[in-house]
Amino acid sequence: MSIGVVLEQLRGEFPDVTVSKIRFLESEGLITPKRTASGYRRFTDGDVERLRYILVTQRDNYLPLKVIREQLEAMDSGAVTAILSANRAAPMISPENFRAPVITRLTDSDVAEQAETTEDSVLELVEANIITPDGAGYFTADDVQVVGTALALKEFGFDIRHLKSLRNTAHRQAGLIGQVAAPVAMSKGEGAKQRAEELSQQMTALVVSLHASLVKTSLREELDS
Template sequence: MLRTPTGGAGHGTATAGDRLMSIGTVLSQLRDEFPEVTISKIRFLEAEGLVEPRRTPSGYRKFSPEDVERLAQVLRMQRDHYLPLKVIREHLEALARGEQVQLPAQAAQREPAAGSWESDAEPRTAARVGRAELLAAAGVSEEELAEWESYGLVAQHEDGGYDAESVTVARLVADLGRFGLEPRHLRAVKAAAEREAGLVEQVVAPLRRHRNPQTRAHAEATTKELAALSVRLHAALVQTALGVRLH
């Protein structure tokens, strides 16, 4: 029986008599079905609360057979249904409560409704907004937007519109501007983001070239997860640096 990561049999500290496995052994077992899985991926799923291995007194992770089964279920739902982790977590929690739940049809077989957004875990074509809408969303002038574009902070697509990420960037640049940070100050931030994107691409590129079409399709979800981890690391490093300088 599957357990939720917040409780159930096996939660706690590992003891010598338990049938538990190291993260390397878990990786070897999962890779037969999921060749793209990595130790970082397993740690990411743990950080997201989808599995909670025991810990030895020295802090090493130890996984039970139930943990491995749960990880396999999570990976199947990502691979076969392209579900976001939040939905996967809710589905597993419902199963643990004994509820009868049904997964949605495989994403590859579904066509999104006209004008709708696709599943958060699928590649999607973001809705575009026009220049006037972007200016209104960020609360800035045409001159300010033109300056941001000159520094490469915001860019139009070939169709002349701006995607959701551009709107987010514009709002953040505007907010930082209220503290006196100008576009020229943000060039270093953009350069760091491009370097981080390059690191993500190094990891994902082999998945996109893989013979298995499911592995290639999984590259997009892996990209998002790596990007999320990169953002969290960046934020933690900034906080650490500020803590050192301010104390």
């Protein structure tokens, strides 16, 4: 099948997949579609399943391409068997692969309803810049998740001041990652954006892991003191 047909098959599950993404994965050696005499790519059902495995693994497990390549090589050699379960474990963090959320147009009342809270609670988080509507005043599904998590923390005694501190920490961490990834994204050549995205995913996973470990260590010291 052509690359266009492949996109149609994958976009239902992976709305952000693009021709550039598929070409980038090919350039990295993760997929090897056949070529016609005139140079057009032709994919088999096996190629599509391989792509699906790569995209699922990136999205749900945040693994870098190097690790995914090693997994694929192990599968190709018969050392392990690929398992794609419909009941995958929840990812450690969201949103999917750190991409922008799928465009949605949620009002503050929609967010309140989906997060099972009041519009006043949503407005309080907006005023604190914990969530921010777009230029037209709408929110995304990610904002619903942030509201739900913020409210869960408030039940443990976290107030707006504490939530702002967490927000500021997240902004600083994102800024550090952006300093490394931005020059890659702006570099010339095909696949620059994909390389920057992959680099951002790797760094974000490492930063989140380090942050969690540091919090755990500090908390243990606090409780033992």
